Amino acid sequence: MNGHVPFGVADYFWEEANMRQGLLDQLMETFRGWGYGDVIPPMFEFDSTLSAQYDDRLRSGMYRFLDRDGSTLSLRPEFTTPVARLVGARLHDWPMPQRFCYGGSVFRYLEPQAGRQREFWQAGGELFGAPDPAADAEILALTATALKVAGLTQFRQIVGHIRYYRSLLEALKIDPQQTQQLQWALERKSEPLLEEFLRDTPLRTGQRQAVETLPQLVGENVDSILSLAERHIQNRGMHESLQNLRGIVDALIGYDILDSFVIDLTEIRNLGYYTGVSFEAVAPGLGTAVASGGRYDDLVGRFGPAQPAVGVALGVDRLLVARQRQDGQDAGAGQHRLQPALALPQGSPEALAQVQRLRRAGMHIQVDVNGWGLDAAFLYAAETGVRDVLVWEDGFQHHRRDERGDFVLLGPLEVGGLAGRTEMSREELFK
């Protein structure tokens, strides 16, 4: 036994574990506040189920293994497909819309990078049975709210619409090789590659102008970008996708999050299973998205009656990295580390009864189980960052560590004399 763990997984402990769990709790609580109910899909499923989504990159990165009966299983690489399966196969006759939220580990066989191991945490929400732009707007607003809850202040949501690009392709009627050329140019935002595409591909004037305009359909000025795009509509699909975006933007006005918006109609990298609006959230200091989502109206129908759906997944690990970089190094340095008080019951049953009462009141208390004297207790307390030591003498005597590290007797323990690790104080830990 060498005690190693496999490449791509990690142990989290002490304050880091607290922060992760705490952030996940906060995100889940935010989703619940918007009417999203918890769902806990299995950690692994039939490979065929999880492969029902179309993203090749995701599919090639799945952890697969054989069940004893020979069927192929996969660890979930994301939550959306399992939740879509649940709704399609089992909950299709429950009144729509249905809202679900989740949080937990997902697994992808990829090179680990900042804020992403091969096992990493996602939290997210999915909204089924609502085709209206109001539903897309809710998910976008919920994402912005969750990012703020996570402590990020300067994120941007980059919003695209995959149907705009797909409809443009239909209008252009170009062959797969030319399509590939255009897609490469757009994915890389490469002016030279786009010029090359236009040189190599004969197009009618209107179509050519629509392609030439694409690079300008990126930026913060939502209204002028949509107006510009509207001047180059080639078919019904392009028209409808822009109408849809306008509808979403209108529906967002009340949420007051438009100032974090960037429109990017050339963002087609994450095609995945999206059929309508798609978006990614980025934050300073982290080169990759902290959240991504969009509309996927074709996925539920693979498991049962079709249902429109839109959702978002946030990367918990990446949010932590982004927040740490935003707040500077000291934020992660454990200055908030507050260990539970250490109680020495001195063999008294009454002492343990008192500890139970304090715990019920929300105090976090660890009881000495080694029969320590004061010196041993203070030493352990000092080494592990415990501030409060309670010693039973017909009632708890409260010793507290001062700035110099010495324990000072404050007298009998008073109500409110201990910092509890209740929900309230946990929230304080994060602000």
Next chain:
Amino acid sequence: MTQATVAPFRGQAESDERPLPSAADRRSKQSLLFALPKGRLAQDSLSFLERAELSIPTDTESRKLILPAADGSIGFVMAKPRDVPTYVEHGAADLGICGLDVVRETDRAVYEPLLLPFGHCRLSVAGPAPGSATAHVENPDAAGLAVKPASSAQLDGTPLRYMSQPRIATEYPRLTRQFFAERGVNAEIIALGGSVELGPILGLADLIVDVVQTGTTLRMNGLVEIRTILESQAVLIVNRASYQLKAAEINRIIERMRLLTT
């Protein structure tokens, strides 16, 4: 069709620049970090930035890892060329300059808005020149594992797909594998860190894939170019998040560079 017809990504629609929310204001002014390649492209990159009227570091020989520009507006890191796309993908640097060959080989998820007018070279397949001494060096240990082309003299006009598993020494394993795989050839890639021309001489490899500028090195080692895999030149790459988060500053740089590229 002239080049001028394609609008820059993020064009006129952005003309009325909207200020960031006040909380973000302070941080939005933080300077950009620019990753530049050490070695072959270093001097050209700096002269190009200078011609684009961007402030460059005064002392590039310094041992400091991050070099501030003369006016403090941009920070520069001098990185190994292969690391530039990695820095930029992860957001450790906002922008970078490196060769297109490196960008394609490392295959990182970055934006590459502009090709820059320097660092021209090509990534080529090369093999022993017909009749050259190297073509006849025999290494008994390495020979005989696969059917080799009867004579390298035929290579020039012979489809590569006729080759059974050629052994290819290269610093570009990904592009090499891809190039041969597209022709149905399952090449045996021997990844080296440099001096790949030695491969055929020592009998380590049948062919090499390497960047060629003038061809002098190849000729000196008795090698001739057989195919071109990629025409390369310097390219500006941008982190995907920075592209949106620091749009104003990055656009300013792209604009200035574009003036020199068209």
